[in-house]
Amino acid sequence: MLEGVRARLYALARRLRRLERRELDAVLRWLEHTGNLVHLSVLVFVPLLIAAVTWLANMTAAISFLLFPPLASGTYTLFADPEGKYSTPSKFVGGMTVGALCGWIALALAAAIGLRAGGVNAAGAALGIFFTGVCTWALDLEEPTAFSTALLVLVTGNTQLAYVLGIVVSSSFVAAAFVLWRRHFYEQRARYLYQTTSGDDHVLVPMYDRSETVARFAASIAGAHDAGKVVLFDIVDDEDAEGQRVDAAESDGETGASRTERAAGDAARRLESLAADLESAYDVPCEVVVAASGGRSAGLVLQTAREQNCDLIVAPYAEREDGGLSAFITGLFDSEIDVIAFRSNGIRRRRWQNSLVAVRGAGDTARAMLDFAIRVSQSGQPVSVCTCIDAESRRRTAEATLADLVDAFPGPFETHVVTASVESYLSRTAPRYDVCFVGSSTDRSAASRFVSPPTFRKLSDLEADVAIVHRGRHR
Secondary structure (H helix, E strand, O other): OHHHHHHHHHHHHHHHHHHHHHHHHHHHHHHHOHHHHHHHHHHHHHHHHHHHHHHHHOOOOOOOHHHHHHHHHHHHHHHHOOOOOOOOHHHHHHHHHHHHHHHHHHHHHHHHOOOOOOOOOHHHHHHHHHHHHHHHHHOOOOOHHHHHHHHHHHHOOOOHHHHHHHHHHHHHHHHHHHHHHHHHOHHHHHHHHOHHHHOOOEEEEEOOOOOHHHHHHHHHHHOOOOOOEEEEEEEEEHHHHHHHHHHHHHHHOOOHHHHHHHHHHHHHHHHHHHHHHHHHHHOOOEEEEEEEEOOOOHHHHHHHHHHOOOOEEEEEOOEOOOOOEOHHHHHHHOOOOEEEEEEOOOOOOOOOOOEEEEOOOOOHHHHHHHHHHHHHOOOOOOEEEEEEEOOHHHHHHHHHHHHHHHHOOOOOEEEEEEEOOHHHHHHHHHHHOOEEEEEOOOOOOHHHHHHOOOHHHHOOOOOOEEEEEEOOOOO
16 A cells, blocks of 8 residues: 555656656747847846846935936847847947937037026937937947937936936946846857757767768767767667578578677677777767667667667668658657758768758757757858748848857858748759758648658759758657
8 A cells, every 4th residue: 555655656756857857848948049038038137137226326315217217228228139239338338328428518508508498408408319419420339228318317407417427337237247148148058058069969870771971970970079979879680680590501500599699790890890980080989789670670779879878869861762751760750869860972971071051940950950060060161051031021030040040159150041942052052062951840830841841852962961950859
């Protein structure tokens, strides 16, 4: 009775832990989108910074509350568009300060020449806006909030100096916090949030058809990280060994088990020779695993990957007669492990210096492709990232998408927005590259794939190696 209760409680705890992991994974994937991260930062940091400045302002009665409206809007502009034209700390502090000074000078000038009126000085307001526009333009400090501070200083009474000093101190405090956030978190978000940059270090390679080029590609990916490891996996077909045993039983008397062991030993020696070569060429540890089975099986590969603690599988590309992915590849895709289906164009490459990444958006698959391209490309060689559009009206949005994508990663990049179909563009530009990365399209709906088949079906004649990247279905 007691043991049964304990078992049920243990099972319930395991389900809760799995649910917690799934929820945490969902939150992390949500945060991986730059737009979501920026909106969350706005909701967290803008209120906190304004609260901090308000608390500091309450320490002295000289600080007017009128400095907070432009400060709040300017702070929102900084965090909502960290790479925008108005998100430079110098412009933020300088623009607001120049605006306040221009408003103060305009008010003094209007009073000096006798331009007085009831309420807010209209002449001072006009001059303040004019001076602010001229000065911020001349000093390259154009900032929307500068015009707010120029107007608000008109209603501060006799505390214009305190208002200007308050603008300088409070805006400098916000700008310093923004710089720390952008430099140490936002620009490093790939390291903190993107799972492929901190994972995909242990790579399993199913060595079917003696895919040496595939193994070298996997070693290039794993070797980019200090914790990288390559596992070469091969299967000895015990059914073939049994058939050979029957044919040769009368001549040599060798048993089926011994024939399987001999075949496994031969495969292991062949893989160990390749593993030694990979270790020397790519400075990455390599292990060898050989199993006996009835044939190639996605389930066996996935089981081996889990046993060897591998978080990425790089498999030789295989397709059906109609051009679709083979059952083996689709079986690998239907798992929680990241997969690259690699198709060589026949050139036995040892290095991939030039990479082209074709993306549809800035999602996790696009980030994974970009991370892999950076790993395999020669150091200092720019990685090309392209997206194809069907109308010029979408160019600005596409350019912003590519900017969000590459901004999170270090290294040089080339971005291309092309008004053409992706297959025609890749066919035209592929000869300039060693490898092209495309997504597996498994994140698209069935209707979308029916109307527009996945890109890789149309790239059979591409004059470059092709890496089809699939992000695992994390559970």
